[in-house]
Amino acid sequence: MPVQSTRNKILENTQVTDTVYRMVVETATRPEPGQFYMLKGWGDEGPLLARPISVCDADGRTVTFLYEVRGKGTRLLSKLRAGEQLELTGPVGHGFAIEKVRGKVAVVTGGIGFAPMVYVAKSLKDCQVDFFAGFRDASYQLELVRPYVQRVAVATDSGAEGQKGFVTDLFDPAGYDFVLTCGPQVMMEKLAKACMACGTTCYVSLERHMACGVGACLGCTCQTTAGAKCVCKDGPVFLAQEVF
């Protein structure tokens, strides 16, 4: 079966910032950059549905998730301890077609959209990668990407670190062959339009509320130039002009 739905052992679950945690789970599944898993670490006492969490790293033995506590489900995930079990369904979705990405590449992230782009930056081959990351007040885990990129630049909403303002103001997409991005919808839309205007190929990773995560419930449908698509199964990664 290409998608596994199994109980897996948590090897590590540590706090990174006030709201961000890092979890390492034992699994031999091999996700592609931009794919995600459905995670459920509770029984009847917790929420009904599993939570979609993107892959921050994977090595064929483990998968690492970097996730932000946003509600009840992610809060329960953050309370799990090493040694406990987790229900894991995945890897699911279509990630970044990194084999097609060559030349000068800008990887652009906003908030926790940083998480999947770590694995993307690590997986890119034969590219010169600049990594632009936007955060609210402070960056985290940048050391995870530094070994794989030429340059890291940070923007924060508050100006407490890096340049104050939008991450999209850190660079000109015209100077790149590819732009790969994950972050808030408004940021991605602005960036996608700028890329389309200058002819730079842009891939965006969308986020939607979803129930099943595998393309069955049709809860995360988005309109694309090729008709209705599931963000979970046909995406989350789309070519910018298909969705914006």
Add this chain to the structure above:
Amino acid sequence: MLATELCGVTLKNPVIAASGTFGFGKEYAEIFDISRLGGISSKGLTLEPRFGNTGERVYETASGLINSIGLQNPGVEAFIKEDLPFMQKSGAAVIVNLGGHDLDSYLKGVELLDSQDFDLLELNISCPNVKAGGMAFGMEPATAGHVVKEVRARCHKPLMVKLSPNAPDLVGVALSCQQAGADCLSLVNTFQGMAIDIYRQKPVFDNVFAGFSGPAILPIALRMVYQVCAAVEIPVVGLGGIASAEDAIAFMMAGARAVQVGTATFARPTAMLDIISGMEDFCQQQKLAHIGDIVGAANPSFRGRR
């Protein structure tokens, strides 16, 4: 031990994937062996393709899920060409779910489907999310009976009618469908519910009201199945919040011949496999030769046959 006969169709077990929760089987076939299921009910079809509803489509609640998908589907013709062949090869009984916005669209849909190779037609007169879902037909005994009678006259497959718990007189609707020639009934579809985004001071869904499912609705759905099974003689397929073998067995003891499982699959893709093996365990523990022996066991007024 679990083989179940439903309107002349033999299901290898009484567990059916509920319409709208299993697509046409392809997605979950990548996760588990779907040939182990008793049956699969297709995503709800309409004569013409539909994009479905705009805005938020799913919203999780305490032990439940509200959805406003709006019958997104490829339309009957594309289904026959693109999706039915996969369902036919699935190894599970094939149930085709059909909705409509007026009598004519139901009848045209039935006409196209009737000559195709599948096991049962599930007539949806109960989707609360769109006019095309036919809930308008399912709310009153007379209108329900009328559409069932017209479809019956043109349908040569066993006909299952899916009922809405939102009908003020559900038992009346059930009796009317039986009278009009339905071979069996499935109940319940989702309950009409809603959610409000308190920060935007607006309903969450563009359509305002949406369909509520999941474990939270089980006790009400079970009560309704119990009441309908005390009124009709045709077989009933029970659904509404079933998430475990115990839940499924309770519906069967209320009088359901088989069950459908929906939202539980979203929560855990392999939920139905656990329900099937839990039923086997129950039969062994209770020394039951056949799961069908418990149908209606807890319902003294059960009018169907075992």
